[in-house]
Amino acid sequence: MSQAQALNPLTIPLYGKGLIEASAGTGKTYTISGLYLRLLLGRGISTPLTCQQILVVTFTNAATEELRDRIRNRIRATYQAFLGLECKDDFINQLLTETPESEKKIALKRLDLALKSLDESSIFTIHGFCQRILTDMAFESSLLFETEFTLDDSEYMHHAVRDYWRQHCYTLTPEMAQVIQNEFSDPDTLIKQLRPLLNSFDNTPLVNPSEFCELATKLTQSLSQFKTRWPSEHNAALKQLMELPLSGVRFGKKPDGYPKLVQMFDRLNNWAKYGVGFPPKKDMEILALSNIKLNKGGELPHPKQAKLLAHIERINELTIQIKPAFLFQALTDIRERFTQQKIQKNVLTPDDLLTQLSQAIVNNSDTLPQQINQRFPVALIDEFQDTDPLQFNIFSSIYQHTDQTGLLMIGDPKQAIYAFRGADIHTYIDARNQTDDRYFLATNWRSTTKMVEGVNGLFKQSADPFINSAIPFEEVNTPSSAASKIIQDSENNPSALRIKLLSEEPEKGLNKTTARKILAEDAAEEIVRLLNESEADQCTISASANSNEPLKAKDIAILVRDRNEAAVIKQSLVDRNVGSVFLSRDSVLNCHEAHELAIILRSFADPKNERLLRSALATKLFGFTALQINQFNNDETLRQQLLEQCFDLHNIWLKRGIMPALLNFAKNSRLIERLLNDDDGGRRLTDFRHLSEILQQKSTEIDGISALLAWYEQQLVNSNNNDDQQLRLESEQNLVQIVTIHKSKGLEYPVCFVPFVSLARDNRRRPSPMIYHEDGKLTWDIEQTDEGWEKQKRETLAEDLRLLYVALTRPVYRCYLSIANHSRFTKRSGLSSQLFETAIGYLLGIDSKDCEFAKLKKQASTLKSDAINISTIDAEAFSETSFTPKNQSATEFTTKELNRTITTPWRVGSYSGLVRHLSHDRIHPGADDEGFSLSEVFSESQNKQEPIDPFTKQDRFNFEKGANAGSFMHLVLEMIDFTNAKADLETHLPTAMLQYGIDELWTTPLMEWYLDLLGAPLNPEGLCLYKLSNSAKLVEMEFYLPIKKLKASQVNKTLQDFGYGDNLVFDDLIGMLKGFIDLTFEFNGKYYIADYKSNHLGDDFECYSIRNMSQAILDHRYDLQYILYTLALHRYLKPRIADYSYDEHIGGCYYLFLRGMSANQPKSGIYYDKPPFALINRLDELFMGKTESNQDLRA
Structure with missing residues (x-):
């Protein structure tokens, strides 16, 4: 493999396979857009390409949009340069210089065409690219017609895991069900552990577990044998243990007879006699023969001498094997069910797109790759460090013959931070090893010279800063223009990387929560200092020699790992009057x-x-x-x-x-x-x-x-945490930005605070699944071995180092990095520092738990330079200074003048909606079931009484008050046949009481109450409820009254004219008025309305007089309610009864206050009214809009 060389974007070969490593801030996107220009103009290739022929692939939708915009801007700038306009871009000017005069005209046409067609460019996410190929080349890829693509596979996963759970867990024996439930409480817990494995087909278990069914049978049999032998052997086993020098911590003191040991045997004895399922887990673990803890000098008996304890150990061994066997079976079964569901629905999810295209390329290796690379002769793969084996195989297969095609992979292994999304840094390393032409970008165009030197100095502190010899740290330099980038404040300290150390208390240590709070307070205090100095023109930033701007709140970013850290720092900022926003990749x-x-x-x-x-x-x-x-x-x-x-x-x-x-x-x-x-x-x-x-x-x-x-x-x-579900920016105001490190990748900020990276992850529990790389391959340590745990922790630390690199390369001018020597206390180890488990601890050479603050300070002091400043945090010196912006005044808003007609929307209203806005002097909270209206509170009939014990006096007046009681009483009256009340109450009353949580002690009092109120006389003609058969009554009659347009003023005037209340306030109503009438019934040829009220008006029948009921009616505007009900009944009967007459056929309205009704108390609890026909007729016309012209229409 050849040595990597510095990249010249004007000369790099565009055909063949090449790898470009772009450290943070070195102009990766600028380079990609430059290569895109060369391809458009045909520089370095045989034929110029169009936007549709140049494939650019990145990994998020947001990145595709950013790339498209940046490329558009570069094309526009190049077009203007070729027109003869001034251009300050050296790359574009060089392109212009190298273009012969005779070709400039055709170059302009190509650039113009590119600008017009860029929206049709082939700039995709990896999944977008796969979808385009599968859709456009459906025959070649064997894709079914009408296949649907979805980003959301949760529904199919939901069904797959629950189908598995029903089939395999519901049928388990009680013992096995308990073993499984101890590990996985429900299907959702199971899927959380399996989710990272389901879509990854290249992870293989470190060992193949035994068959779950076989192990389950063995464990069930072993438990059965253990339960059988326990009664006859446990006393001997206990005596044998009593003679050993047992650990007092675990088993209690020997002089006391090892009380903890005796309790364990008692629990197991109870299980053997009465228990179902698995014996007490903790006791079984402690009493397993090899687990028994002895004091020094003690010796465990041979397994043949302690058969019962050895049996416990075999049970534990089988139990330990159960989880990996169950997980392996579950993974295989759920993955198959998941796949089959998607096949049946003809649906592809993002991961299916990759596997489908990969399989299509394998099945059509002679034709499909050639068709794709003919369509896209050159591919530029951005963020290549976030690739995985499947993605790399797809592109390497497509561009394996590179005489007239090109594959350029651009990335930075130091910024590979998306392992949780399936990104595999080892795939990047393998790809680099397979690529001869390797290039690097050596100049940081983002940060100041001091900032770059500070990062260089920190990462050069370790010989292997990323725990991987294949990922070295190469120092980058800065251009001469970086010298003019400065930040100035009252401290006049030129250092860019400010490392702040927080010590522990010598005896108490420093727990993580306290450390996080102190670090947040320190960061917030420094932010306040900077902003207050900026308000006084004492803190400025200069992007160039000719610019000088005050530092703004939005220039400051606080980089955190998650929303919990964000909440802590946000609160510290709020306490100091500093506004902030939170940006995250969280869902x-x-x-x-x-x-x-x-x-x-x-x-x-x-x-x-x-x-x-x-x-x-x-x-x-x-x-x-x-x-x-x-x-x-x-x-x-x-x-x-x-x-x-x-x-x-x-x-x-x-x-x-x-x-x-x-x-x-x-x-x-x-x-x-x-x-x-x-x-x-x-x-x-x-x-x-x-x-x-x-x-x-x-x-x-x-x-x-x-x-x-x-x-x-x-x-x-x-x-799924896809792009559409990521948290959005809540404000674009001038506010401090709190950003997760993952979200900050690719962004830059003038000043950054990184306060919490020294706070270690919680590594006390072994992760499940435990996944790491072994010989470059992804391995699933299904048994969660000690060795595997250490390997995974090592890989996690390596990713934390890359995360730290991303964080420290975001700032332009200055970065505050806080380091806390926080500790954890355990009975075994006492106080121990956790800094050795962190990325910053690793870089500082802290490799053990025995780290005192003096050692941390000594290690950090070796970093001190002009670029790096070291200081300590004094938690007791925090001030209460707040941010005080100049000229802070409330923004004055003026009301915009309405210049259009407001159209009242069509809607469905109700009685409740009409009385919703009544003034508080007429409607009072609690005036119904548990309280009293204002008038009732001061009435003479409401004298204070001692609380009544419901268990000594159970009657209607003492029955539960409130909405629950009201709903219960209504339900019972709806359920029973009044003419067969006693039998129906015996059937339905217990059901209703159970539904509403009424104590069964009330059964008899309620029965007597209902039978009594059903016999209460409603009128002199002998009407009472128990005479109403089911055929003569209608329960909960629903109605809808059409309304053309209704105004509160119209209703108030109409009601006032007939002596009813006029205090209604509601929005204009166009549409329908709906309601439900508790009871509508016929008696002697007349039709009546009844409404049940459970209101508590007092503790004797006299309280339910006409006077008190009238006041309750008035307080709650029940009069409006029964007038509307009457109108509904009037409209209902009018077209249905020949020769209908309101006066002849409408009987009136009964409002039945149930607590006051009794066969022996005539008129008590019974309120009656019949609204006059003139009122009902006026309202009827009002609802139909017939009298609108004669009414005062002003609201």
């Missing part, structure tokens, strides 16, 4: 708002379910306080209003879609206003809008509310 489906939205959507999907609505009210998105939720529980009117809103949103979702429903929810709940009052409101509002868009987009592919909700809940468990 929006992982945020808190995503899970709250699922709760809210469930309530919209089932709008009659009060429990779901109550759960929704408790979310921050809904914004209800505990007091308001209590109000919902106790106030029937409020409850009905919210249920109506929920029902309205359900209908909007059903008829217009999920986005309109969520927008209406946001409007009704004042979501935007509430969220923007919080410190992180911008972030949360952005996430809510993003989630709404995702749901709307998916709703175009899925039919029905239930299907969309099921898909969304599934996404919350297994989010």
Whole structure:
């Protein structure tokens, strides 16, 4: 293999296979666009190529757009240069100089054509390229017609893993089921462990496990034998152990009779006598013969002398083998089911695109590769360090004959940070070893000279900085123009890399949480200093010799690993009046708002379910306080209003879609206003809008509310984290940027803070799956061996080093790097430093847990230079200084003048909607079931009484109050036949009580109460409920009243004219008015309306007098409710009864206050009214719009 050489983009061969290594900031995209220009103009190739013939492949949709824009700008600049305009691009000027005068005209035409056709250029993601080939060459690739492509495979995976779980786990014995459930609590836990393996076909288990069924049978038999022999052998085994010098920590003290040991045997004895399933796991592990801990000098008995303990050890050995065997079987089975489902649906996912094209190339190796490279003679593969074996095989197969074709791979192995997405740095190394023509970019055009020297100095500290001899650190230089890039502040310190050290307390150490908080405070304090100095014109940045600008908040980036670190630093900034935004590659489906939205959507999907609505009210998105939720529980009117809103949103979702429903929810709940009052409101509002868009987009592919909700809940468990789901920027204001290191790749910032990279990952638990490379091949250590664990930790550390390199190469002028000597305490090791497990610790040569601050300080001091400054953090010296921007004043907004007519939208209204905005002097929280109206509170009949114990006095007045009780009582009256009440109550009452959580002690009092109220006389003619047969009544009659246009002022005037209340306030209504009437019945040729009220007006029958009921009717505007019900009944009967007459056929309205009704208390609890026909007729005409011209139409 030849030595790599510095790249000259004007002379590099464009045919053949070449590799370009581009360190951070060295102009990778600039180089790609330059090569693209050469291909367009035919420089270095036999024939100029068009935009459609030049294949450019990168790895994200965002990167394709950026590449297309950068290439467009370079083409435009070249076109202008060939027209004779001034150009400062040396590469373009050189192209112009080398172009003969006779060819410039045709070159202009080619450039003009390229500009016009760039939107049709072949710039793809790897999956986009595969999809294009498979679609355009369907015959050659054997692709079925009408194959669908989808980015979301979660539905198929969801079904595959659950099918496997049902078939293989539901049929297990109790012992085996417990063993499996100890490792995998449910299918989702299983798939989380298998997901990294399912789409990777090149990982092979380190050892092939035994068959799961065989092991399960052996373990079941061994457990059965153990249970059989335990009764006769356990006393001898206990006595044998008692004679050994056992560890006091594990088994208790010997003088006390080893109490912990005795407890273990007692637990196992109980299991042997009564237990089902697997014996106590921890006890089995401790009592396995080889695991028994002895004090010094002790010797374990031979297995033949301790047969019961040896049996326990064999059980443990089999149990350990169960997990890898189960995982291997699950992986094979689920992968097959997953594949078959996609075949049946004729669907390809992104990973299928790669495998399908790869297989097509193998099956048609004589023709398909040639057809592809004839279509795309030259390919430029960007970000090649993020490739994997399958991708590399595809391109190497297509461009294996390179006489008239070219394959140029561009990347930087030091920036390979996407192993979690399947990227394989070893594939890059293999590709480099197979490529003779290798080039590198040696000049950093991004950062200042001091910044580059600082990074060089840190990574040259180690002989093997990336734990791989195939990835050396090559120093880069800077152009002369970098000397004019400077940042100035009051410290006058020229160093660019500022390393800040945080010590531990000698005796207590420094835990990770405390360290993170102190590092965040230190970073926030320095940011405040810089911004305050900038406000005073003392901190400036100069991009060139002629520019000098004050440092802005948006010039500062804080690089973190995840949202948890982001939350800590954001809070420290908020405490100091510094605004910030968070950018991450995390999925929006992982945020808190995503899970709250699922709760809210469930309530919209089932709008009659009060429990779901109550759960929704408790979310921050809904914004209800505990007091308001209590109000919902106790106030029937409020409850009905919210249920109506929920029902309205359900209908909007059903008829217009999920986005309109969520927008209406946001409007009704004042979501935007509430969220923007919080410190992180911008972030949360952005996430809510993003989630709404995702749901709307998916709703175009899925039919029905239930299907969309099921898909969304599934996404919350297994989010794909594709580009469409990544967190969005919540604001473009002048704010400090908090960015994950992964998200920052490819970006640059004037000043960077890297505060948390010294905080080690938690490596106390072995990962599953355990994957690492062995001899360049991906290996799955299915048994999770100690050796494998160390290898995986080594690979993780290597990726952390590359992540650190990415972070430190983002800043232009200055970088603050914090290092905390944080520690962990364990009983075995005591206090131990965790710095040795971090990338920065590795570079500093810290290779053990025994690292005191003095050693860290000594190691760091070796880095000190003009470019690198070393200082310590004094946590006690933090000030409370905040950022104080100059001339900070509230922005004044003016109202935009409305210059169009507002059209009232068509909608469905209800009684609850009409009374929703009543003033608070007439409607009071709790005035229904548990509270009293304002007038009732001060009435003489409401005297204070001692609390009544429900278990000593169980009657109607003491029965539960609130929405739950009201719903229960309504349900019972809906279920029973009044004429057969006793038998029906015996059947249905227990069911309803169970549904609503009513204690069974209330069964008899409720039975007596219902039978009593059914006999209460409603009128002098002998009408009572128990006389109403099912054929004479209609339960929960639903109605819709068409409304041409209705205004509150019209309704108020009409009601006032007839002596009813006039305090209604509601938006104009065009559409329908809907409602449900509890009971509609016929008696003696007249039709009546009845509505059940469970309101608690007092603790005796006298409280349910006409006076008190009238006040309750007035407080809640029940009069409006029964007037609307009467209008609905009037319209219903009019076309159905010959010679219909309102006065003859309408009997009136009964509002039945159930607590006050009794056969022995006439008139108690029974409120009656019959609205006059003139009122009903006026409202009827009003709803039809007939009297609109005669009414005052002003709202």
